[in-house]
Amino acid sequence: MRLRLAGAVLLSAAAYYVYLPLPTGVCEPWKLMLLDALFRSFMKASDVAHALGVCHRLHLLNQVVSWLEVIEARSSPVLHVTDSTLGGIPTRVFQPKGGKRMKRGIIYFHGGGWALGSGRMRSYDRLCRKMAEDLDSVVMSVDYRLAPEAVFPDQYHDALGAARAFLSSQVLERYSIDPQRVCVSGDSAGGNLAAAVAQELSSDDTVTVKFKAQALVYPVLQALDFYTPSYQQNQAVPILYRHYMARFWLEYLGADRSLESLLLANNHSSLDQPAIGASARSKLDWTALLPPERRKHFRPVLKETGTLGVMGVVPGLMDVRAAPLLAEQEVLGRTPKAYVMTCEFDVLRDDGLMYVRRLQDAGVSVTNDHYEDGFHGCMVFAFLPMMSGVGQRSMDNYIRWLDQNL
Ligand SMILES: *[C@@H]1O[C@H](CO)[C@@H](O)[C@H](O)[C@H]1NC(C)=O
Numbered sequence: 001m002r003l004r005l006a007g008a009v010l011l012s013a014a015a016y017y018v019y020l021p022l023p024t025g026v027c028e029p030w031k032l033m034l035l036d037a038l039f040r041s042f043m044k045a046s047d048v049a050h051a052l053g054v055c056h057r058l059h060l061l062n063q064v065v066s067w068l069e070v071i072e073a074r075s076s077p078v079l080h081v082t083d084s085t086l087g088g089i090p091t092r093v094f095q096p097k098g099g100k101r102m103k104r105g106i107i108y109f110h111g112g113g114w115a116l117g118s119g120r121m122r123s124y125d126r127l128c129r130k131m132a133e134d135l136d137s138v139v140m141s142v143d144y145r146l147a148p149e150a151v152f153p154d155q156y157h158d159a160l161g162a163a164r165a166f167l168s169s170q171v172l173e174r175y176s177i178d179p180q181r182v183c184v185s186g187d188s189a190g191g192n193l194a195a196a197v198a199q200e201l202s203s204d205d206t207v208t209v210k211f212k213a214q215a216l217v218y219p220v221l222q223a224l225d226f227y228t229p230s231y232q233q234n235q236a237v238p239i240l241y242r243h244y245m246a247r248f249w250l251e252y253l254g255a256d257r258s259l260e261s262l263l264l265a266n267n268h269s270s271l272d273q274p275a276i277g278a279s280a281r282s283k284l285d286w287t288a289l290l291p292p293e294r295r296k297h298f299r300p301v302l303k304e305t306g307t308l309g310v311m312g313v314v315p316g317l318m319d320v321r322a323a324p325l326l327a328e329q330e331v332l333g334r335t336p337k338a339y340v341m342t343c344e345f346d347v348l349r350d351d352g353l354m355y356v357r358r359l360q361d362a363g364v365s366v367t368n369d370h371y372e373d374g375f376h377g378c379m380v381f382a383f384l385p386m387m388s389g390v391g392q393r394s395m396d397n398y399i400r401w402l403d404q405n406l
Helices: 002-018 029-051 057-069 122-135 154-166 169-174 189-202 229-233 242-252 257-264 278-282 329-333 349-361 389-405
Strands: 079-086 089-096 103-109 137-142 177-187 213-217 337-345 366-375
Touching (some): 079 154, 103 189, 177 189, 242 257, 329 349, 349 366, 366 389
Parallel strands (some): 103 137, 103 177
């Protein structure tokens, strides 16, 4: 009896911990709740370790991730898979065996808030393997440096350096990659790096081989407005909570964590900030850039007065290499044909949707693949054990777009 009672208490405690009211319409809510419980536990554990002075919270998280997830480079009957370098940056290379003809080439940047993850993780390994097999293409998955050791612009420079090497004649020839069919891609923070790299390289006349396409999967593109409709609507939707995103930004930009509440109050982008002119504001003015069905009933949160001086302390907030949505229209107009995936239940949805609109205004051909039941990160949960339905659908459509456009 006592045992049964204890069991019941434990079970309800577990259910209480796991249970989370989710918005109706999100794909397979129970899977998302379990994923979230796992994530939150890791986050909590790393916060405790950090507070006790055991190690930096990001180190513990990355330890757990590599212990659970990092796998060896394994070749298969159809693919050579090796750990190599690209411009000195560690990179996992997936190369189809056989066939004489030139291959398509994709450089990929993984997600993880510029602080977590690796191209050697099982999920990214499987994604890149599938891309290489289904598209008969060479895929290079770049392990750029991570926060807290590396802060902006290190991640960006690593991504850019790897991309320059990728487009060099030595690399293209060595891997039999067709210079007319190369693409830059990434998800989340990796989508941020892919967008920034696409902007830089398409405007650089010294680079002769140009990307044919950019494929951005729920990218993060700006840090000035933490009250876009999607930030407001999805602030409590796992797995990327609104305050996690503020923390990732602060870590990336090498800023103090104590600025979190300031960012979350939009105090850094108040109307009295001298660093933010009307032109910069128009680039992320979602009241003009988003269609009414995404704006819904949400109102902008624009402070008359905020915390002055923060732009001096964290200049990266206004740096287009960190926030590609701030790019000028002429720069966007030079970037390649684009694919942008967005998810309804994602704080970053409107970063992506605003970029879609700005690319279109600049004359770039854009495919926006929007998932009404999608959540942030879904594409990398397409495989076992999660087997997310929307993850599988989105991955299939992403690969199909690449097949038809690269
Ligand atoms: C935001 O700025 C206002 C006005 O300067 C100030 O009163 C408030 O404390 C600030 N809030 C945060 C979270 O920094």
